[in-house]
Amino acid sequence: MGSMESRVAALERRVRGCLCDFGFEVSPLKVGWYNAVLQPSFHLRYSEDTLAFIVLSTPSMFDRAFKPFVDKQLLKKINDPVDQCVSYHLSLVKESLPDQRVDIIYDYEILPNRKPKFLAQTAAHVAGAAYYYQRKDVRCDPWGEKKIYGVCIHPRYGGWFAIRGLLIFPDVQVPFLEQVAPVDCVASEEKRIELLKKFNFHWRDWSYRDIIEVKERYSEEQKAYFAAPPAERFKWLELQGVVQRSVYC
Numbered sequence: 001m002g003s004m005e006s007r008v009a010a011l012e013r014r015v016r017g018c019l020c021d022f023g024f025e026v027s028p029l030k031v032g033w034y035n036a037v038l039q040p041s042f043h044l045r046y047s048e049d050t051l052a053f054i055v056l057s058t059p060s061m062f063d064r065a066f067k068p069f070v071d072k073q074l075l076k077k078i079n080d081p082v083d084q085c086v087s088y089h090l091s092l093v094k095e096s097l098p099d100q101r102v103d104i105i106y107d108y109e110i111l112p113n114r115k116p117k118f119l120a121q122t123a124a125h126v127a128g129a130a131y132y133y134q135r136k137d138v139r140c141d142p143w144g145e146k147k148i149y150g151v152c153i154h155p156r157y158g159g160w161f162a163i164r165g166l167l168i169f170p171d172v173q174v175p176f177l178e179q180v181a182p183v184d185c186v187a188s189e190e191k192r193i194e195l196l197k198k199f200n201f202h203w204r205d206w207s208y209r210d211i212i213e214v215k216e217r218y219s220e221e222q223k224a225y226f227a228a229p230p231a232e233r234f235k236w237l238e239l240q241g242v243v244q245r246s247v248y249c
């Protein structure tokens with residue numbers, strides 16, 4: 001392995017070391033792979049070979065990162081609690097690499113023109129982390145004029161995960177990085193139609209997330225938390241005793 005390759009491998013170990021124990025999953029990609037499938041208005045303005053990592057939260061993030069975060073931190077009542085927790089952990093990655101330039105983009109960030117700063121599903125797909133099933137992946141399309149959103153499925157967690165952010169290393173160029181195809185775990189036409197139907201019209205019943213057999217899913221407690229409307233989540237945390245009323249400000 002060349003010295004550049006081994007430096008990048010060390011960097012990747014470092015990033016994983018910061019995040020994996022907390023229930024996050026990390027996959028490397030080149031900005032060029034992402035830009036290649038998108039129209040210019042969505043391009044990330046870095047050179048093609050720039051290293052990035054897509055960060056997913058897996059079911060265990062709730063117990064391993066979120067609950068301890070809520071217990072220990074001074075939760076602010078302005079932002080979504082899970083978003084605060086994710087941003088805390090991704091900022092720690094940045095702090096642990098003081099001599100690297102690191103740009104972080106979160107899934108919920110939008111540009112002044114209301115477009116998302118990055119397309120999380122496209123990034124997860126090109127990184128090989130989770131296959132992005134879109135309407136155009138179905139041949140016999142039953143939906144006519146309707147707008148149908150696509151959905152990523154992870155080979156291990158099905159739909160029981162979220163895409164949280166992108167870590168970009170503007171000064172690290174990785175021409176040698178090899179692209180890994182995502183696992184096509186919803187291979188049949190019928191299953192893909194069922195998946196897109198469930199995601200678009202019945203997402204609240206969680207069923208799209210079980211479109212394949214999964215290794216791990218959200219606990220009842222985690223489902224109750226995510227099912228609560230954002231404004232209710234603080235109240236819910238209090239009721240569950242995860243956080244004392246006096247803890248946050």
Ligand code: B12
Nearest residue numbers: 037107116118119120122125149151152162163199200203
């Ligand atoms: C805006 C938004 C919404 C909007 C609009 C949805 C939409 N897709 O446009 C609304 C409010 C409706 C919504 C709803 C939901 N959402 Co939403 N949403 C987003 C958000 C913030 C941006 C999506 C977006 O605007 N895309 C823009 C469109 C134009 O992109 P696109 O359709 O993918 O088109 C591009 C691709 O086709 C690409 N492309 C072209 N050719 C090719 C070829 C290949 C191979 C590839 C890979 C790409 C590619 O080019 C196109 C752009 O030019 C993302 C997070 C993010 N930052 O990405 C979450 C996100 C998509 N939502 C998510 C979820 C879970 C939901 C909900 C279930 C609610 C929830 N949070 O629980 C519902 C389900 C949908 C429904 N039934 O309503 C998850 C999906 C996870 C997954 N497994 O895929 C995301 C990724 C958030 C996350 N943190 O994980 N959402």
